[in-house]
Amino acid sequence: MLTVVLALASSAFAQSTVQHRNPYLGWSTFSQQTIDSSFLTQSNVSAESDALAASGLEAHGFQYINIDSGWMGSFDGYGRPIPDTTTFPDIQALIAHIHANGQKVGIYWIPGVEYPAVAANSPILGTQYHIQDILTVPYTAGNAFGGSGTSPYHYKIDFSKPGAQEYMNSVVALFASWGVDLIKLDGVTPGSDSYGLSIDNRDDVAAWSKAIAASGRPIWLTISWALDEDYLSVWQEYANARRIDQDVECEGDCSKLTNWPRIYERFRDLPGWESAAGFEVGWNDLDSLELLNGSADGLTREEKRSALNLWVLANAPITLGGDLRSIDTFGKELLSNDEVLAVDQSGSPAKQVLDGDLEVWVSDLGHGDYNVGIFNMNATVVRAQIPWSLLGFGQATDVRDVWLHRELGSVPGGFSTVLAGHGSRLLRVHGIGKPASAPSTNYEAENATLSGSASVAECNACSGGEKVGNLGLGAANTVTFENVTVPRSGEYLMEVDSMTIGLRSFLYNVNGGSFQTLNCSGGSFEIPASTTVPVYLKKGVNTISFGNPPSYPPDLDRIVIRGNGDFPAPSTTSYEAEVATLNGSASAVFSNYSSGLAKAGNLGGGAGNTVTFEQVTVPSDGTYQLEIDYQTSGLRSFFMSVNGAAATELDLNGDTFSDPTPTVVPVTLHAGTNTIEFGNASGYAPDLDRIVVAPRLGHP
Template sequence: MKLKARIYAGSTLIQRHAITLFSQLRAAALTAFVIGAAAAHAQANNVGQKPYLGWSTFSEQTINGSFLTQANIQAQSDAMKSSGMQDHGFNYINIDSGWMGSFDSNGRPIPNTGTFPDIKALIDHIHANGQKAGIYWIPGIEQPAVDGNYPILGTQYHTQDIVTIPLAQGNAFAGAPPNPYHDKIDFTKPGAQEYINSVVALFASWGVDFIKLDGVAPGSYSDSLSIDDRPDVAAWSKAIAASGRPIWLTISWAIDQDYLGDFRPYQNARRIEDDIECEGRCGTLTDWQRIYQRFRDLPGWQNDASPTQGWNDLDSLDIGDGSLDGLTNDEKRTAISLWAMANAPMYLGGDLTKLDSFGKQLVSNDEMIAVDQSGKPAKQVLGGEQPVWVSSQGNNTYYVALFNLNATPAIIHLPWNLLGVNGALQVRDLWNHQNLGPSVLPFTTVLKGHDVRLLKVVTYGKAAPTSSTSYEAESATLGGSAVIADCAACSGGEKVGGLGLGANNTVTFNNVYVARAGVYLMQVDSMTQGLRSYLYSVNGGPFQTLNSGGGSFFLPASTTIPVRLQKGMNSIQFGSPVSYPPDLDRIVISGNGDAPEPSFRVYEAEVATLSGNASGGFSNYSSGLAKAGNIGGGAGNAVTFSNVTAPSAGTYLLEVDYATSGPRSFFLTINNGTANELDLNGSTFDEPTYIVLRVHLNAGTNTLRFDNATGYAPDLDRIVVAPTVLGDLMGEILH
């Protein structure tokens, strides 16, 4: 069964500092990773040269406990063929956790005959439809197979001969010793490899083409090397080779990036985060926050995917079941565009027998699929809430994706020098199948909230390089618990950890110099496992948010955001008064002061003025990794944003990100005017959702207060203030 609870990245010590002790535990592994990363490995198991396309059972299993049956899987196979998906390359039917019932006379897992009376006949049917069949299993060996002391096929050994003594945890789903249930296999013992060979041989005899090995550690949010499945992954890959059948091997989930060098030779893909499904924590298959999570994670993994390294698996795409998916159509298009730019395996969840017309439209777009199958995963060239991802295809041709991660519409500008070129000879919109013509000036487009523009661009010229200056975190001013730690892969060999969880635990760059005032690009090199966020301040100004994610505290990930600087010296401070920021390696300031600046402003509730019982605290899926709760239930329990600025008086868009389980209400008061009741609803306090309002703001500073004198209000994550697109367009025309 899947692990339901998400464990935040390690112990409190690791969360707060990620420094000396943790460095010592992982130093040898990191060195091996850095060395191994330089070497290319052939794709394992004679498959995986391109990311696969298909479908998996698990999303539907999370909302329908009786779904996993032979009859239902056969129906999904038939639906994949009849829907036309298969004509566009979708051909994997993957059976996830829950198919197994017992063990055969050699201790190998066999199906529950009540739900899968003839698994070989099922797989034969899948093959007859022109498809490939996948199956799920885990590292180690389950206790009933050990207790039975079964003979290992083709050897003189038995299952009790191959387990680690005393019993140890065989995967991340195991219980604590002495009775882990999922027992660790000792691959130094004779018979151990042969046991795995026999399991894979059984799968191969059924016709299996794909294996998902789940609960793999280091990863799956297990602590360091307390569970180590590196020998298991190697053994499974060797067993696949011995079977003589080309079988794709995916390892799952949230694989620890520090050990990717050990895993890489044996796998075709690795899951880089936890499950995308809500699994009962919201009322739908997934939701927007779980898509946004992938945007935060992927920059740290963007250099690890290729036809020789294997692929970054972002998990299922729940995009074909209408409102049950928990995503708007724009969000579905945004999700599949990110998967395509990442060259991620693209497999749907949900029920293919109910595939809706919009989902069918998405998966039948061959121009989008060509992006996913290009074998050249994209790199993020601009981060933040309006990120830009670019994939160079050679011959001056690029795939470009422009995203708007806010719920408010926005005008997006793409200067061509971000691609290192002077302009575009051809621009093609891949979702609308339209040629947009050449573009010399920055490319400009209007995007709805949570929407995307996916382009194929033929460029010309080479942009002149711009100057840049690097500032090391260890040379900056450290406050409170901030501390320098060794980091072999970091610039300068050091980093700063111990940030956040207090207003004084900061790192401040006091000597950031630019020759003229303007908007520059700031590259932030940071490290984290899981989601973390900086709240940073420029020249003592209001907090700004940089939401991050990643798979390592020792391998820096870069993201670049625009930052407005004054002429001469500037100070930029990183921390978080309420929650956990990543560790920080360095910042790099580049440009000439003419970078595009987003027109929206974000205000985090946890650092607004909290009165009465209202309080800020950790929230894993919230912006800033925190939110404000205990709002309402009395007139004084309020969140007040007292520094909301507007360049001129007029109508603005206000995005309110909130969390509630069931109906609750805010009363919103702007500039001491009449309170307006916002009646809201939601399915979870764990993950924010959003509404967008139109509000009138004064020129200069405004005050927005959220409270509820008589009833309980939702928790409040953040607000986003943005111009109306029409007003923004008129301003650009006038100027």
């Protein structure tokens, strides 16, 4: 049985009234609501609570049942939200039932005051004031959903006015009287679609926190969504957790609950927030995990395990989506592994030490112990080789497979494993000794060669106090480091310190070679996030250029080159379609969830409308794995030609042009440079995000 750590909160802890200091585990209605608009009812929530009790997952720490957006019907005589009595005829009875099942209850609300309560101008409980007395004048939107102008639907509260905090106290007191244990406060800004300071809910978050303290009930406070990291100190002081990203659900963009690109977004988000979480400052919330309902979740088994591995390494709250009444055997297997769940409760959030097609995340537990996650970000099968020096020690005296509860013994030098597509390993490692020292050299972006629109801007948190922005959206808008010098040819590590809000991507090249991709995300244009990728450099002077010809890259602070040229070289190579040779109507198109933040569209429908990869390079003749990441809604076909040979038809299916879907096929290539062309002379082809070439391996 998982032992969930409980402790009295210190005065420095984020939301001081809460006794549960560790990330919570539970389930929320919202994911199922995105595919069933009639799902949110008292009877369904009661049935889900019963299903959680019957599943056995409570014994593994899953306690919370969260009632998300849509439960409210009107306002009471004091302007406080009350349930829709058609769908929730007796919410106190529902909450009592959930508590009787040994569970806790969460409820959803938003900052500000909705129009009906404003129009009623209700008195504020226990005061001489009314709702309109506490509003910001002129009227303005109270949250990210609040509309615009002087007559918004959600009205901003001015917490400098008497009665404002008392109103908030009365709302939380009502929730507390029902028995609520968690509040999800949504639409919080700055954040939630990057409203900046035009809508600012920092005072609201503080007021909710104070109201929870005044209620005398221990209530967890989670704030949502895609919070602005520039105001991290506020989020840490007043909330137990903060959502650092958008919704994980497709919400109509695909036919399932979610998909791998939405999970991959969390890998991109976390590096900018990885140092922001802990017992004293709250947790990074990655949103729901879709693990319960087989193919309806939209993830393969390997993808589900990898998603859970990332969540637990991040020490994120685990909020399950889907329908607990139809949980499958594999979902129950994932969620009842106490050794895995203990990683989530360790109080030591992981940090990313390697990015790219192979990612490595490490939690330093102290005393030489580490939790280690190794992730294959491609759909091809790969062999991963991870030197222990990457983790900061020389040798591993003990390695344990956390999922299998299996001791692997002493593993000198490093760890090697074969990973399935989007697969991962979760290890517990005891390391000793220090690795041999390796040189490192910093290169500031503002001192590099700037071309086109690229320009220097102040950045207080940046190395050297400056950064380079206005990159991309044109092949000439670049920053180029022209004097990257190393003593020998080989594979080095390149740390890239960059800043962005939301998804962005660098396309970079080394010594004029093929573009390589670094997909990023973040919550600030002022706070650098560090990611590290392997890069091959020749002996002597090298040039490395950063931009993104068809799309948006982050701002760039600096790069750091580390190592002795002996890091294991990646076995896979990726090629972006948007910067391949586009012919006829084929064109580079912005695509938010695509690698590189763009794809090649308008393919097919004529013999000349093609995309050709002209520099596909492999070391020897043979058959390789070719991953093709495509986008289509319904059936479409590629005709693929390799080195001018007769084309092979690839019939592909998909449910969205928004998010890429991978397929992996064998392809015969010769040593050196190859060309691979995609098109469809007589019919429409899918859009094409990228291809990945990898050696052919047996499945793990």
